[in-house]
Amino acid sequence: MRPVPLIILLLAGMMACSNPVRAESLTISLSSGHVAITSTYIGTDLVVFGVIGRDQASATRSEHYDIVVSARGPRSHMVVREKAALGPFWVNRREQKFTFVPATMAVATNRPLDEITSPEMQSRYQLGLGSAIIAQDLRDEPFAEALIRLKQRDRLYETLPHNVEFITPNVFKAVIPVPARAPTGLYDVEVALMSDSVRLASQSTHFEVVKIGFEQDVADAARLHGWLYGFAALLMAGLFGWLATIIFRRD
Numbered sequence: 229m230r231p232v233p234l235i236i237l238l239l240a241g242m243m244a245c246s247n248p249v250r251a252e253s254l255t256i257s258l259s260s261g262h263v264a265i266t267s268t269y270i271g272t273d274l275v276v277f278g279v280i281g282r283d284q285a286s287a288t289r290s291e292h293y294d295i296v297v298s299a300r301g302p303r304s305h306m307v308v309r310e311k312a313a314l315g316p317f318w319v320n321r322r323e324q325k326f327t328f329v330p331a332t333m334a335v336a337t338n339r340p341l342d343e344i345t346s347p348e349m350q351s352r353y354q355l356g357l358g359s360a361i362i363a364q365d366l367r368d369e370p371f372a373e374a375l376i377r378l379k380q381r382d383r384l385y386e387t388l389p390h391n392v393e394f395i396t397p398n399v400f401k402a403v404i405p406v407p408a409r410a411p412t413g414l415y416d417v418e419v420a421l422m423s424d425s426v427r428l429a430s431q432s433t434h435f436e437v438v439k440i441g442f443e444q445d446v447a448d449a450a451r452l453h454g455w456l457y458g459f460a461a462l463l464m465a466g467l468f469g470w471l472a473t474i475i476f477r478r479d
Contacts, residue, residue, distance in 0.1 A: 253281035254431040256419050263406050263437045271408040274299075274435060276336075278419055280398040294337065294344040294422040295392045296355050297402040301332035301384075301437075302413030308371040308378075324371035326361055331411050332384045333360045336391035336402045345425040353420060353427050357385050383407055412437050 259275040276297055309323040337344060341356050350356045357380075361372040379385035384407060392402040404417065418432040 251283055252421055252428045254419060254421050254429045255279045255281065256417075256431045256433060258417065258433055258435055261435050263410070263435060264440045265410075265412065265437060266440060269408060271410075272406050274404045274406060276402040276404060276417060276419060278400050278402070278431075280400075280421060282398065292423070293394075293397075293428075294339065295394075295400055295402065296341065296344065296420040296422060297334075297336040297392060297404065298355065298359075298418045298420075299332075299334045299336075299404045300330035300360065300416045300418075302411055302415070303328040303330055305329070306375065308375050310371070310374075324368050326372065326375065329375070330360050331413075332407060332409075332415075333357060333379070334386045334388060334404050336388040336404060338390070338392035338394065338400070340389040341387070344422050349425055349427075355420065357387060360385070382409065384409065406437065410437050412439055 256276055256278045259277070263272060263274070278295065280293060305325060305327050306329045307323055307325050309320045311318045312321040335341065335356055341350065345353070345355070350358070357376050358372075361375055376385060386405065388403070388405075391404070392400055394400045402419075406415075414434055414436050416432060416434050418430060420427050421429040
């Protein structure tokens with residue numbers, strides 16, 4: 229055998245060993261890559277479409293598939309403070325800082341997450357709302373739980389146990405809400421394929437929330453020409469105040 233074909237065969241064998249065949253694979257797509265915020269924006273929904281690829285090894289799998297879709301908003305640092313009564317006043321006693329916390333998060337599944345996998349596996353695969361905030365030690369857990377509750381109260385964190393629908397055994401769609409208070413920035417979407425509490429495959433994509441029109445012009449003016457924006461705001465406040473005195477003046 230000539231040297232060149234032998235080298236090609238050796239490289240092909242190395243690639244096959246480094247990239248083992250997987251029983252299942254995922255292909256996903258978003259209904260839109262951008263969400264535009266205007267003056268009339270009250271929230272919207274995005275749809276994640278997915279196809280499960282199966283080979284001969286997965287054709288005989290007895291357990292059904294489960295899908296967990298996690299959409300996380302732009303990350304930032306947040307502080308949670310604990311208030312306590314001091315006589316007639318309420319004061320801050322303790323506080324805890326959390327880093328890289330998603331501004332919004334939605335977890336969509338085809339059935340309740342606790343029925344899909346155990347809490348231990350949820351923590352391992354970073355599934356569910358608890359994966360959004362990482363407590364450094366046990367003393368931080370009450371603060372992390374409080375932050376999640378506050379986010380849920382404002383409808384910025386949501387668990388959606390029936391927002392994934394299987395169109396066919398291998399094709400699914402998931403509805404992901406983008407709330408009215410969603411900040412601008414890049415959002416990550418991760419789709420996990422589960423079966424019998426084990427993650428078989430995962431894929432990720434992203435979309436962007438942007439302002440357009442007059443709202444974007446005002447934001448750009450405030451960022452690029454702060455002194456001019458402040459002067460214009462002060463002028464408009466004075467003008468509207470003067471008009472109010474004229475309109476509601478009692479003779």
